[in-house]
Amino acid sequence: MDDLYREQIIERYKNPLHRGVLDPHDITYEDDNPLCGDRIRIDLRIGADDIVTEAAFSGQGCSISQASADLLIETIIGKSLDDVRAMGKDDILDLLGIELGPVRLKCALLSLKVVKAGVYGLAAGEAGDEIVEA
């Protein structure tokens, strides 16, 4: 099997550990990639010192978009909002551990875009692609 479908991605896609909806939540945001129909929503609960205490994602889409969401959610639990704001494209690529062409890169970055937009308090539909830069 080729590197792109390294076991982790397929595993996370088929059996995500952090899929769900948090209710109540402190932060929620959702966005999609109209080019292909990938859609991600994230819910966060924030505790003392602005630390992410709980997080979950929901949505639908390709294996890369969903797996990267699962991995990202796992990473941000326990992080401060400042840490989250400092995250960028390279963090996602490190989590996935594979190289991606420009089209699939968009799939991979959708969850980061949604998380950062939520943390920055943007209004629905306001998030631009540049937000994934660290």
Added chain:
Amino acid sequence: MTILHPELLLDIEKIRGDFPVLSREVRPGVPLVYLDSTATSQKPRQVLAAMDDYYMHHNANIHRGIHTLAEEATAAYEAARERIAAFIGAAEPAEVVFTRNTTESINLVSNAWGRANLKPGDRIVLTEMEHHSNLVPWQIIAAQTGAVIEYISVTETGELELESYHRLLARSPKIVAFTHMSNVVGTINPAREIIRLAHEAGALTVVDAAQSVPHFKVDVVDLDADFYAFSSHKMCGPTGIGALYGKRHLLEAMPPFLGGGEMIKRVWLDGFTPNDVPHKFEAGTPAIAEAVGFGAAVDYLSEVGMDRIAAHEHAMTAYAMERLEEVPGVWIFGPQADKKGGVVAFTFAGVHAHDVSEVLDRHGVAVRAGHHCAMPLHEKFSVPATARASFYLYNTYAEIDKLVEAVYEVKTIFGD
């Protein structure tokens, strides 16, 4: 497998030998299986050689100069126009305007014809299966002129609902714009009939022929099309050039599209007079080498024979659909093979089109994944994206087997 009459058989080996790119590997040991001709076709040596020959021996600017090279370049450019006009059955070469591509051709009509003729409340009839190129230009001109757009519905099987067309015609639209062959569901629409009905209702017709001209023989006079738009790069020619066929009296009545050199007769400080058709719509130095390549592509296709090409594609499509339907989880969009050209858009249950496309690429199989510039059609079918395999004169049954093998692999990787 369809058994074709011997007269319709293509010499596939020879044809594939004409296309250099088909012998490449996409990764070591993995040969290219190119099933994305609907996006763009591959080019035969003959087309490449014609363009090289032009640049190496005949390059000059056209229509102006009197020196030898200028005359040769002009002759080459106009000869290409003549052969393209003959290829589509136009009455005369002056009815073929060179443009950049189908999209620009349609924009030419929507702007030049549309702005001069559309008034608030005028109706434009489109279909739900249109490519964005035959949708967005009309949305733009409708917003600018106050015209309104109405849509012929598409059925579950990806065909036009002619009932809804009759209802829309009763409201006296000015324009009916539709695709001759869908780039997603492959449906070959009954163009002659659609045009006849449009004319009866007093409407002009604009046909998106991007997929029809490359894949089967067309005759614009027999169709009685008012405007017919197509691209070189989808029919074995280079990118950067396309054509708009328009009936002479319509082109003559239209104001210019782009202004500049070439499209004028005379210019003063305070005005200009436009050139005759088709030059009126060809502002600036055109893609001369590309026009030569376009002409060479038409020669190549003519020599292979459009009837043979169409028959070959129909046989491939029938075979592909039969084989793909065997794979559990595959759902194919569009009508039965006899109503469509060589395009098969499909989904795989529970697997996103991107993932399907990626796995196929590992096998060297090139298909397209997404909405194929037809978002409204995908919304109609309630799918975010489809994978699309398309066939042309250089594809083989073995390549379809490879496609199916790769689709089984998708099942293996993503199945439960």
